[in-house]
Amino acid sequence: MRLPLFIILCFTILLSSCSQYQQVLRKDDMGKKYALADSLYKMEKYKKSLKLMEQLVPVYRGKPQGEKLMFIYANTYYNLEDYYLAGYQFERFAQAYPQSDSIEVASFKAAKSFYQLSPRYSLDQKDTDKGLEKLQEFINQYPNSEKRTEANALVAELRGKLEKKQYEVAKQYLRVEDYKAAIDAFDNFITDNPGSSYRKDAFYGRFVAAYKLAINSIPVLVQERLRTAKGYYNNFIKYYKDTDLAPEALELYQDIESRIVPLETEPNT
Template identity: 50%
Template sequence: MRRILFLLFVTGFLFSCSDYQKVLKNEDVKAKYEMAEKLYDEGDFKRANRLLAQIAPQYVGKPQGERVMFFLADSYYQIGDYNFAGYQFERFLKSYPKSDKASQAAFLGAKSYYELSPAYSLDQTDTDKALVKLQSFINTYPESEYLEEANAMARELTTKKERKEFEIAKQFTKLGKSYILEYNISAIAALDNFVSDNPGSVFREEAMYLKVVASTNLAMNSTVQKKKERLLAAKAAYQNLIKNYPDTRFAKEANKLAEDIESELAQVQKQENLSK
């Protein structure tokens, strides 16, 4: 029985492929449309896509044009060709802005660019584009069933962009431990910019702690003329961390740096007193 069922399946599949190839090579647009719709409904998006791409130009301005264009865009999305999917969903929305499928098309178009967003360490052009599309969708369709997912994707991409900016500042801090003062100066500037530009970031607490680290490194290795001023700046960075995060997870390390700062300040004050 299993063998018979298998043979029937293979035979049916071969006939299906044969029919598909005939329609694909045929000039009959209606036959291609019917086959494409059948394949699309069955989830065979790859073969449906080939047919839809052939007939879409011939349905422009026709009653079935809206349906064909949406199926074409969605078939690109379903087979993972997100560049073409994003482009085709944009075309669909321009052609049919009042379509019942407009909300879904806007969401899937934005999601196509979301899928193209690379790792945080790479160029984030596609991430920027995805965020623009997602924000446009959120603003245009605030009651959409896709709103929660769109917000989640936007948060994820925002965090990815923040991480890239944060990792650059973090790298300067690491390099600053080599006692090259310029790295610490760059780290402090980068961390200040990060905290200012990303007030709700998940990396904000660590950024404020790293400023204490970079400020302390800078102060401890500064000339006598600049040491006191920079130690006071490091102390202020520590106090700012504790003010914003009283139970910071970096308390142990930050408190140790604060002790070092106070100890060094005492030495500086002692030297000042002796020189008077």
């Protein structure tokens, strides 16, 4: 069966294009490599362009053509979602060309690359911390940038992830019945995150942990710990008496009240 002429023509062009690319890639003509790399980059053929750029960057670093090349080199990694290398290369660009017209964009994309590396909240958050640091550096350096709104939104997202991580750790202590550790963890969360959306739940979790610690203590410690738990209930109800958790908190509080033995009045002297 004979192939249509159009398909044969397209196949021939494709083979010719691939052959041309391989020839340029293998030869030492840096001018042709540069032109082809730029052309492929504009056509969004990033993997092919990157192979050429890897040969070009050491040659052109420090030369006039190097500024554009280093920027699109970093941006190619970004477009290929290799965010480790994108962040590294954008930072190298910013250091090498501090007066470039592209410096602000490069600085933002460097910071956003580290944001992209942030894992889900349940994993180690080292990259989240680094992303926050880099984004804050960008906001401080370019307070009037058009990217400031987006940068602030990314900061809020990463902070929310860290809050969730810290809150879930405290909840885990409560689930495994390590009540002392849970109280400490909820305490730290409340102190560290005054505006958190998990704040109500942290106040409630601390109260529950204190209540369970008290009722599961040896007799000599029960009364003191019940009174401590009662104090945590008062802290919770001070801020969240009209919330969905208030009825559950009240039930525990009433049980505390039924268990507390009134302190003996000291005799007059």
